[in-house]
Amino acid sequence: VSDFLGTGRHLSPVELRAWTGFLDSGRMLEHVLANHLAEEHQLSHREYEVLVRLDGNGGRMRMTTLAQQIVASGALVTQTIVRLEDRSLVQREPAQSGDGRGVEAVLLSKGREALAESAADHAAIIRTLLTDRIGGARLADFADAAQSVAEHLRAHRRGESCEDPDCPAARYG
Amino acid sequence: VSDFLGTGRHLSPVELRAWTGFLDSGRMLEHVLANHLAEEHQLSHREYEVLVRLDGNGGRMRMTTLAQQIVASGALVTQTIVRLEDRSLVQREPAQSGDGRGVEAVLLSKGREALAESAADHAAIIRTLLTDRIGGARLADFADAAQSVAEHLRAHRRGESCEDPDCPAARYG
DNA sequence: CAAGATTGACTCTTCAATCTTG
């Protein structure tokens, strides 16, 4: 096998385990979640995420803010909201801020109901398939690590030059 | 806010941090990776994954095995291989096992070259954006946790009833 | 001209149906 282990060209065994475990479990977990939400609650995972974020922000949010929070493009948020609007779970309004360009998505009572019906299932899946597998003691460390990685990636995608000297990642678009 | 914290209906703060950090960082990392591979090496992330797995298995693998390893549907593997075959990075052959139904994807020299050209960049991105962020001490724990979650999810998707009594996840398809 | 949002064209991915072999 053409391997350059230790020369920095390839990932070390631990790095590889972390990466593949991370990637695979993320894909499978989203798969299970998407299937369950679609079959039992007629919601795509994106639609559920939109409802959750809206509920967590007083039921009203700007399209762009929504896009940043669920890590999606603006176009996707528009399409998702359109679908939710067709089913009267959500409604679009001109932004309260007075900025004529802004649009806010507003959570409707039917959307709240849909969320109430599916939230327990959603939480149970995350718990049984993710957090319970890690265990109480290690969970906080895991959460810290994941948040730290996410935070760094957010900065990276905003194009911010990294303060950290051992971070030559600015090159990767 | 309609919250039922502690009643088991919603996720606890730590659980929520673990889940959102996990989900968001996975999405962003795959995004960075996909963009870089596409721009610099004319490869989609899936195509890269196929090349890596083939190389790691002696350059020859069954379509179904490939699908399981990269967590994708059989149809996607077929289409990805077709694309790679069009560029002569890979070639399909009837399976050596003698089973007339089987098809094996074989890594060609051009595929090996493409992998050699992009592997260092790929590793550097994973390192600077994921594993270095977690740090040497915590990395092993993180890798263990991720692998454990992935392993459990694989069993779950195979429909295996979980030996663990606190695992009522069998209901979620 | 920049920012917020939307649209349309295109790619990626999945699902159901099909074909072939065991």
Place this chain on the structure above:
DNA sequence: CAAGATTGAAGAGTCAATCTTG
């Protein structure tokens, strides 16, 4: 009939272009 693989249609997601407002 089951398993491996492929095909075609449809959904989800992204990008580039457009429109409107600041």
